[in-house]
Amino acid sequence: MTSKRSDHTPAVKPELMEKYSSAITLSDMEIFVFPELLYSLVLANIMSPKIWKWREHDWFRKIDKMTPYRRILRLKQFIMDHYEFNLDLDTWGLTKQHEEIARFTPFMDENIISESNALFGYEGDKYYFDLDIRRHFGLDKYSADIIPYWKTETVEAMDAFQYRDGYVEGAGECVSLATLYAAALFVVCKIPLEEIFLTATPLHSQNFVTINEGILTNNRRIVTKKMWFNGTELTGRAQRALRNEQVTIVAHNTGLIHCVYPDATIDKDSYEKFSNSLKSFLRTEVDAEIIANFLREHSSLQKCFQFCQQYHGKIRYIAAEKVYAYEHGSSFKASDDTKEKLLETIDEYEFYSAPIEDRVCVEIFESFFRAHKVDFNDPPSVERLMESMGCPNQRSHEILERLISFCQLEPRLPHEGKKFVQSKPIELDPEMTREQIVASLESIRDELPVVDLSFYALRDMTRTDWTPFLTAAMERNPVSIEASKDMSDDDLIAHLNALPSESIYDSPRLAQPDEVWNFGRGDGVERAICLANIWKQRHPGDEIALTIEPERATLQVGNRTVTWTSFKNLTNTIRLT
Secondary structure, eight states, X not given: OEEOOOTTSOOOOGGGHHHHHHHHHOBHHHHHHSTHXXXXXXXXXXXXXXXHHHTTSGGGTTGGGSXXXXXXXXXXXXXXXXXXXXXXXXXXXXXXXXXXXXXXXXXXXXXXXXXXXXXXXXXXXXXXXXXXXXXXXXXXXXXXXXXXXXXXXXXXXXXXXXXXXXXXXXXXXXXXXXXXXXXXXXXXXXXXXXXXXXXXXXXXXXXXXXXXXXEEEETTEEEEHHHHTSOOHHHHXXXXXXXXXBOOEEEETTEEEESSOSEEOSOHHHHHHHHHHHXXXXXXXXOHHHHHHHHHHOGGGGGGEEEEEEETTEEEEEEHHHHHHHHTTOSOXXXXXXHHHHHHTSOGGGXXXXXXXXXXXXXXXXXXXHHSOOOTTOHHHHHHHHHHHOOTTSOHHHHHHHHHHHHBOOOBOXXXXXXXXXXXXXXXXXXXXXHHHHHHHHHHTTTOXXXXXXXXXXXXXXXXXXXXXXXXXXXXXXXXXXXXXXXXXXXXXXXXXXXXXXXXXXXXXXXXXXXXXXXXXXXHHHHHHHHHHHHHHHOTTSOEEEEXXXXXXXXXXXXXXXXXXXXXXXXXXXXEO
């Protein structure tokens, strides 16, 4: 493969080609092996005109007058309204496990990859084995060697899902949504990059924002500390990753830390701030609300408890499961200051005038916590609590074990034995314009690989060597090849010719072949590269030459010449052999 470049664009060194071409395809496997890519995509989205246009939307018209928390709530609703969570593993096609292992073994041990990535057999801890996580994510339908690409989308590719059948808005998987959130938090909400930490586990990616008590983004939603302990099914799903998985990557504007690599480039003080803030977020003191929330989540334990209510000068009692049954369809909750109103809506025949046998009174249980300092890490303190419960069903140990787990979670963060290496931080001001940000990043890309890689994730062909883009296009775009396999060469060319001549990327940025195929549109240059990808697979012995001019792209494949109009204003001469 040869590509004639402009003189001012340096060529990517061969030993860096896997990493730089991975900045184009951005699969989960590639991000795990080359963790700089996670933040590179955030920077690419920050430089994208797409997110900057959100500032002009009526929904954000008065956002600058809001508190940071209210801004984030505003952003959350916008993302909820405009994006779906997409976990269709067929979107970006299939690859072979042994081929991917061969790609990555020069950079990481095969066993470590297998233990840390769902596509290579990882199933997590006991929770995930019980859940049958491969079936949960749809991975079980793939054989041991055939696995899906699990690619992360740029904001442009996320928006382009609107062109796919079955979608009316944008869409993206968890890494796409996390990096979109991080960029929009900075661009739209003007949250400083210093407050935004991206966290990845083998099966999930989300952000932790260190404002107020902390905010966790989770796919399209956000979770506050109060929400984390509300005991709902939705929150339970949001907790899965941190409760059951090792955090593999934490990425920040000062650098990153990875569970495998010995050196950490993230600023040590910033990482300590993140760690302390996250641990505080995941811990709470026990009070009446927390106990009620705990019982909401652990419904099997409700039969051990009863609620006690002062009513007309007397105390009446009701089984806990009855109270929670009345929560459904009600705006009142058993766990907040609307509890009395909830109890008032319950039919009187559900109450008893005497304590229900073999049940602990929620109010008495909670009063012990008010009267005594309970340290879950102090055995005598826990023993006193168990004695006070006097649980007739001999489930005190189980109740307290689950309550402790509910109230305090110790996240498994990468830290042990890491060497913190000082690195230049990425310093961007939320008040900067997009043009100022691009210029600032351009000025430091020679010093910071993560910034240099961001221009490749951005797909700006005037600021990058074309070879990584073409390598990714010819090696990791199986959808267009598979979808066109029953078309003749003539039908294939006719199909591409009939596509709308419009790109999902603004000029001078380019879509990959499978983006052209999946979203059914493309500039002439993009359609020509898509055809070249398919032709190379069909006719490996044919010479393929692409001549790109400011207003057209001419592709020579075998004895055929195809010319399409282009609006990219690019110039290049490419030979694919």
